Amino acid sequence: MTGPAHDHDSTGEAGMDGADLTWDAGAQKAGFSLPARFFYDRDIFERECTDIFYKSWQLVAHINELDGPGAFVTLDIIDQSVIVVRGADGVIRAFHNVCRHRGNRLTEERRGVSSAFVCGYHAWTYGTDGALRGAPKTDAIPGFDRSCFGLVPVRVEVFASFIFVNLDDGAKPITEMAPGAEVLIRSHMPDLDTLELIEEVDVPVAANWKVIQENSIEGYHFEYSGPEHKQLAKLIDFSGYRLTPHGEWWTYIGPPKPGTTEAYGVPLEGATWQTDGFFNFGLWPNATLYVFPYADMVGTFIMTPTGPETSTLRFGYYGPKGRAQSEVTKACVRWMNEDLGPEDIRLNVTTQKGLRSLGYQHGVYLIGDGVTNRSELLVRHFHHLCHRAINGSSGA
Ligand code: FES
Ligand SMILES: [Fe+2]
Missing domain, CATH: 2.102.10.10 (Rieske [2Fe-2S] iron-sulphur domain)
Structure with missing residues (x-):
């Protein structure tokens, strides 16, 4: 499978700032992903600053x-x-x-x-x-x-x-961007109003912000990318894992695996938790609220660019105010900080290096029949949102 060379049937354009925003339409139709230069080109990054980060809810x-x-x-x-x-x-x-x-x-x-x-x-x-x-x-x-x-x-x-x-006075309200989302979030996060900060960790990552986001919005890598991901896959009923785009927001949700007796190395007997499922809500362009199975905790996961190929990844952990953290919750926070998070960050860094390779121009999405739970549907959706955002106001 090879991608077509650049042709005139393309979407995107060279902006006045010199950014080459071309994403070949034929390549898009053929299922090829956003070209690699979108992940390191400085002109494109500058366009993202003004057209995405200065205009979106943070x-x-x-x-x-x-x-x-x-x-x-x-x-x-x-x-x-x-x-x-x-x-x-x-x-x-x-x-x-x-x-x-x-x-x-x-x-x-x-x-x-x-x-x-x-x-x-x-x-x-x-x-x-x-x-x-x-x-x-x-x-x-x-x-x-x-x-x-x-x-x-x-x-x-x-x-x-x-x-x-x-930063944009004219931005539409979040409730207009994500109608119905709050009700869904609250159904998975019953303690939302009473949360207090447990811990916040900022991690510098040598990767473009989109590389980090892509990694977080697909389940394809869960069973292949390392032992900590296999741990997560053991807690959820992966056959029921679903990724759903909703315009400028998205969810990925996994029901609990029946018969689970321990999580993050801690027995579940006697523990209490807000939800036994895996729930993630993503808001364009870079915010995620999530709950992990059996943890009495709401997490935030936010990747903010610091340059074309560098980002700060902020992990926030929140628990219900006045309630002692359970052993499972403590173990979950430690596991995210020390095990699962670093496993993903290593992939982000090696992906960023690979995107620079002369041997790579663009990839291909795993989207098709029978792979609902592993689908890279949200990656494609996210790429289109990114591309549209930086093309929409080029003025060229
Ligand atoms: S008082 Fe703020 S710059 Fe002078
Ligand atoms: Fe991951």
Whole structure:
């Protein structure tokens, strides 16, 4: 099976920035995947920054992380940074994390509690409502009006008890992107509103963000890619594993395997859990909420690019507030951090190296009859969303 050479029947175009966005239409029809250069080309990456990451909903934190006035979290979105803070009035607001004076980043903390943000350069001071409260010696500036120099707001939404921000003021609300999703999520995550952060782990990965996402949205590799994946496959009824695209969101769900007596090396006898199934909800472009079988835990899995071939993979673990973590839950978090996660990350890194090979131009999706549970259907779906997003506003 070889792919057709470039022809005129193509989708994509060379943008004004020089990005070659061509994904040959004949190759697409033949089932060939997004060309390899989409995973390392700097011009394409820059297009993704502006057309995907500056325009999409980015998961910041669980709502309970902002549990009182002044509680804040920050999120870096490539070269952008956003502060999300609960004001004295209880309202959650988001702002660009930049001082209006000479552009100093206000805070480098991921989390904190503060009644004000004081710039470390010349001490301009902003309230949690974003207003500029103090600006030393600015009385000397003729006509200076503090009210014109508040922090610049950013869109913020709470969806399924998680906080999301979007740098695009015109973005459609998440409930419009993912109609019906919250009800489904809640049916698999009954403790969603009472979660608290157990642990957050950021891992630098030498791979394009899409390589990490692809790996997470297919089950084809479960039984072949290493011992930890085989462990996961033992906990779910893999014949019932289903991957479902829904436009700008997707799910992959596996029912529990009957008769399971231990998970993550821990006996299940006497343990309690929120769900015995494997459930994953993905929101375009890079957020995943999931539950693992028998763990009393909701996980977040977010890959954010730091360059064309580098990413930060953030693992968040949340458990019901005030409930002691079960041994199974602790074992699950450890297993994800130390065993399953690294097994996937090794594959991401070796895939990234391979994508650079002169011997590889594009791949082929495993999609066909009888492979529902192993299908790379969501990989194809994701590739099309990526390609459409960076073609849609080329203006060329
Ligand atoms: S840059 Fe922030 S006070 Fe000067
Ligand atoms: Fe995996």
